[in-house]
Amino acid sequence: MRHALIGCMLALTLSVTLTDTLTVAQQAQAPRVAAYTARTADGKPDLTGLWQAMSTAYRDLQDHGPQPSPFFQLGAQGATPMGQGVVVGREIPYQPWAAEKKKENFLNRLTLDPEIRCYLPGIPRAMYMPFPFQIVQGNNEIYMAFPFATSDRVVYMKTPKEALLDAWMGTSNGRWEGDTLVIDAKGFNDQTWFDRAGNFHSEELHLVERITPMTTDALRYEVTVEDPKVFTRPWTLRLVLYRVLDENAQSPEFKCVPFAEELIYGYFRKYPAR
Amino acid sequence: MGIFESIRRVEGLALIAILALFTVGAPSQAQSPDASRPVTLIGCVSGGNLQPVEQPFLLEPSEPFVLVDVLTEASTFSPTSYRVTGINLSPWLGMRVKVQGTVIPARPAADPKALPEIKATLVHSTWGTCPSPATWTPRGK
Numbered sequence: 001m002r003h004a005l006i007g008c009m010l011a012l013t014l015s016v017t018l019t020d021t022l023t024v025a026q027q028a029q030a031p032r033v034a035a036y037t038a039r040t041a042d043g044k045p046d047l048t049g050l051w052q053a054m055s056t057a058y059r060d061l062q063d064h065g066p067q068p069s070p071f072f073q074l075g076a077q078g079a080t081p082m083g084q085g086v087v088v089g090r091e092i093p094y095q096p097w098a099a100e101k102k103k104e105n106f107l108n109r110l111t112l113d114p115e116i117r118c119y120l121p122g123i124p125r126a127m128y129m130p131f132p133f134q135i136v137q138g139n140n141e142i143y144m145a146f147p148f149a150t151s152d153r154v155v156y157m158k159t160p161k162e163a164l165l166d167a168w169m170g171t172s173n174g175r176w177e178g179d180t181l182v183i184d185a186k187g188f189n190d191q192t193w194f195d196r197a198g199n200f201h202s203e204e205l206h207l208v209e210r211i212t213p214m215t216t217d218a219l220r221y222e223v224t225v226e227d228p229k230v231f232t233r234p235w236t237l238r239l240v241l242y243r244v245l246d247e248n249a250q251s252p253e254f255k256c257v258p259f260a261e262e263l264i265y266g267y268f269r270k271y272p273a274r
Numbered sequence: 275m276g277i278f279e280s281i282r283r284v285e286g287l288a289l290i291a292i293l294a295l296f297t298v299g300a301p302s303q304a305q306s307p308d309a310s311r312p313v314t315l316i317g318c319v320s321g322g323n324l325q326p327v328e329q330p331f332l333l334e335p336s337e338p339f340v341l342v343d344v345l346t347e348a349s350t351f352s353p354t355s356y357r358v359t360g361i362n363l364s365p366w367l368g369m370r371v372k373v374q375g376t377v378i379p380a381r382p383a384a385d386p387k388a389l390p391e392i393k394a395t396l397v398h399s400t401w402g403t404c405p406s407p408a409t410w411t412p413r414g415k
Contacts, residue, residue, distance in 0.1 A: 070365065071399045107395065110365045111332070267326060267333055 037179065037213040040137065045179050045213045048137045050244035050251055053128035053221070056083030057239055060197035062090065070110055080196075086128075088236040092199060098230045105198025114192055117264060118256035120151045120168035122192025123185055123207060124223045124237070132244045134251040142174060142181070147254040155183050163187020166203050183209040202229040217243035314374050315356060315392060317344035318404035319366045339363040341373060341392065343404065360394040370402040 038046040056064070062085040069078025094102055105112055115121060121129060131147040142155040155174040163171035163186050171187040185207040193200050206226040214220050219241040226234045321340040324333040338359065344352040360375060375394040382388065 068396075068398050070397065072401065073399070107360060108362045111362045267324075 038216050040139075042139070044137075044176055045181070046137060047135045047142070047181065047211065047213070047219065050132045050134055050249050051219060051241040052130070052132040052244055053239055053241055055086055055128060055239045056081070057086045057128040057237070058125070058130055058195055059083055061085060061087050061195050061199055061237055062092065062197070064197065086237045086239045088238055091235075093232040093235055095230060095232055098200075102198050102200060105193070105200055107198075109196060109198055112198070113196055115148075115196065116260070118149050118260040119191060120149050121146065122168055122188060123153065123170055123172070124209065124221075124225075125192060125194055126151055126153070126169070127209075127221060127241070128239060131254060132249065132251050145251055147252050149256055150253055155181075166190075168192060170205075170207075177210075179213060181209075181211040183207070183211070185209060200230070201225070201227045204229045211241075214240070217245065311377060312374065313377050313392070314347055314372060315341060315344050315352075316370065316372050316400055316402075317341035317356070318370050319358075319363045319368060322364060322367055324364055324367070333364060335362060335364060339367075340389065341371075343370075355389055356392045357389045358392055358394055361397050363394075363397065366397060366399055368404055369399050370404050371397050372400045373397050 040046045059080055060083060064080070064083050064085070066082045067080035069075065071078060092102075110116065115125075120126075126133070126144075126146045126148065129146070129148050133147065134143075134145040136143040136145070138157075140156075140158045142157060143152065144155070145152045151169060153169045153172055155172040157174050160173040161171055166187055166189040168189060168191065170185045172183050172185040174181055174183045176182070186205065188201070188203060188205045190201065190203040190205075204227050208224045208226075210220075210222045210224075212220045212222075220238070221241050222236060222238045224234050224236050225231070318341070319339055320342050321337055322335040323337040325336045326332070327334050338357045339362075341356040341358050344354065344356060346352050356373075356377070358373060358375075363371070373392055373394050374396040375392045378391040378393065380388040380390040
């Protein structure tokens, strides 16, 4: 009888916990109306400020377990901790050949990841790298400055620009849909990755980004990714960008070129004969 | 029939099912002990013969990487070197590394000098030094 009672209590506790978890998850999924949002003179949400993602999406867009450091001297500092994914539905719908290439990219990430070589990060990767980035909002254009490789992007709001050439950061045109900034970005080259786990795309990448204020200090960032050459269907990633509120906070520059020089050009060093 | 009796019956059935699974699974493992199997080897990275390619300033291996001076899982030095595929080992060239992967035995009938292959799935450096890649001779040669 005592066992049965304990069993019932456990089942009840589990059920309540599950219900709570589901409720919280559903609330997180549902779009929230901004309680209070800073606004510009024309009534649009004012996104100007320093923002930073707090997720581990920059390591892997998908759920990931811990990985040891490739070099033991780095110990725990060089290890990859586990992290929660930001892909809606969890799976990235790769075509079969692309799924194989993603696996190869992951295994060979030390030689293939463009971040290691200080190449421009591309979009959407720049938006969730672990550095604060600056948004400066104007009526005609919205400018975003990223610390890594001192990269940037301009979102054209008034006169749409056509992507004339494939570029690392693409070409972005924006519009407001209510309180949501919708950015249509294309014209990318095929050199950038989505993360350090080897998730990749081709030059046919087309992004529709939606930035919606959740509060004055938090933005929902949602991206629908299309690339018929690599994926079987469009897919979405979703995360939160937080306002950096530290006193005198600034966007730090990260001129990474000097740190990649030995990797890229060290091979050409001449050693004297012994 | 009481609830506890039902639980005992379910437990008994689960135990039988688990035992049956073990019984069925055991022979297939014993049948092919030398076939492709996951292993961890510690050795020194040599070979590769890295060559620059024009764009974008990459060094690509023009020959296979070879794991020499290999310590096996049984903590004995292996007389055999291993050809490493699956991961570009250039970041660890000249270093002692731990390689996890699957071993594919050599086929001496086809090529007497062929090395067994380890298809790597994880590589990281380990404590220890390596002899100079230019001067060492793989053990057992």
